[in-house]
Amino acid sequence: MKVKKRTFFFIFLFIAIIGLLSFRIINVLNERQQEEVQKSQIKKEIIIPVRTVLVEKGEVNSFLKVTGVVEANETVRVTSEIMGQAKEVKVQDGEEVNKGDILIVLGDEQIKIQVAQAQATLDSIQASYDKIKSGARPQEIKQAESAVLQAKINRDSAEENYLRMKKLFTEKVISKQQYEQAKNQYEIADAQHQSAQESYELVIEGAAEEDVKSVEAQVRQTRAALDMA
Template sequence: MKIIRPMVYSLFAAMIGTGFFFLHTGQVDSSTGAQRNGATAYIEATQVSASFKVGGRVTELLVKEGDTVKQGQPIARLQSNEIEAKVAQAKAAVGLAQGKIAEATGAEAGALAKKQQGAAAVQLTAETAEQQVAQAQAAVQAAEAKVQALKNGARPEEKKQAEAQLNAAKEVYDVAEQSLKRMNTLLAEGLIAKADADKAKVSFEEAKAKYELAQQQAALVNQGPRPEEIQGAEAMLKQARASLRLAEAGREQVRIRQGDVAAAEAAARQARGAIQSAESGKLQAEASQLEAETYLSYTELLAPADGIIVAQNAQLGELVGSGFPIYTVEASGSRWAKFYLPETELTGLKSGDNVSLKLAATGAAVQGKVQLIAPAADFAVKKATHAAGDTDIRSFGVKIELTEVPENTATGMTVQWAGRAEEGVRP
């Protein structure tokens, strides 16, 4: 026992001395920035929440945790029956507005056609009325001449007059015949009413009868007038005068047709107003359709970025609100780690410098590049030292973009600082 006890004491003393030796060695290395265990940080990556813009009941979940997704890929859907009905309603309103536009356009075309047709009829009626007045005036003159000739008796001059009346009746007949042919042509083309053609026919028949009568009167001039002939001539004069009044009254048809033209023009303006109103209604309906379709698109959730689904926060049939994160996506691309280094290790370090790191779990090398050095100290991790002659040492955040990472390295794993790349990994 006396021999064992000193041996135990010696062993304890050796162990304590060794501990002090290693502790002292670590302190010295730490003071130079070359300690064996460097600063540590965690591998981080961007995580994006995938949320609906509108609330509703979840009807489809198209991906699950661990699935890889592409940006814009559908990953979930909400119940959309009500919004689909609004879309259908908006489309029906657009179709109705288009129908109104077509209807108003047809009405405008019809009114313009009536206006054009009416303008042509006004011109034709005016010309016809003037011709009929001229014809009637000629007939009156012929009748008056005949009556006067009969009363004066048959004389050489009367023979000349009878011959003149015959010529006048022939002229009236020719005019009436030409007018009848023209009116029949216009009637066939649909430019005048049948009543106008009938009037021309009546005028022609009258002119024909007068011409035949003039022929008979010229033949009987030499025989002298009989009382009944004078009475007949006077009756014809009355009839010619009546025809003149009728022809003069026909001038009123011009004003009537001008009124039809004005009415057609007003109808065309009304149709144009209806077109503008229908087009405004169509624009409003299209805006409502676009709004409804936009809300319908909100019921389909698209992946916000390329990456991996790391969390699913909703279940089928669940009622979720606008902005509720249905999935969490870890975005593909660069990863980083943020170290908090004492100011003593920042000398010469700048953005863009290549640095070496290593995985704490496996020791595998990781390469990175300094992306950002915080311009101000991080007081939350400041380390104060109060040993004799020492000063406070502040820490600064250094963000490292990881450029080369071993395969199957999970986000969240610990990496250790190993210094700038040109310095190599420190022992």
């Protein structure tokens, strides 16, 4: 009998525990269901305020703030027609300029030097031109005559020595080197005499027409360079 009572006791205890657990689970489920219902009701009751406006046609401006480097669509390199050291700068970096504006002022020291050099070159060429146009002076004619005379004396002397050395070489008295040396001296003296004679003729006849025109062209070019300096 005691065994049966104990068995019934455990069965009853097990049923009681199951009942309590079931009751607790049902309560928890009911509580969660009630919470969900309350949350749903709260969401339905929340009123979100809104503002309505009349739709109108217009422009929408959007601005973007960024950091970068501004580059021009077109870059123009400005140079000076003449070289020189900048004495004064009339504009600032990035300043807008117009055609005809003075950008820089060059120092005039180098320009003055260029003008003086151009003037000196013009004076020298002009003097040469005047000399050619006026013809040779008497002193120049005498100098040319003296040069021809001296060159003739040197040539005759060299010719006489050459003929003498030639005879000795034929007779095998002197070496070939001595003969060649005398021959070269004669040829040089003869060439110098011809050059002196041609120079004398140029002095007497005056400058050729093409020489005069060449110097005239040099005078014009130098004057143009002086005007540009």
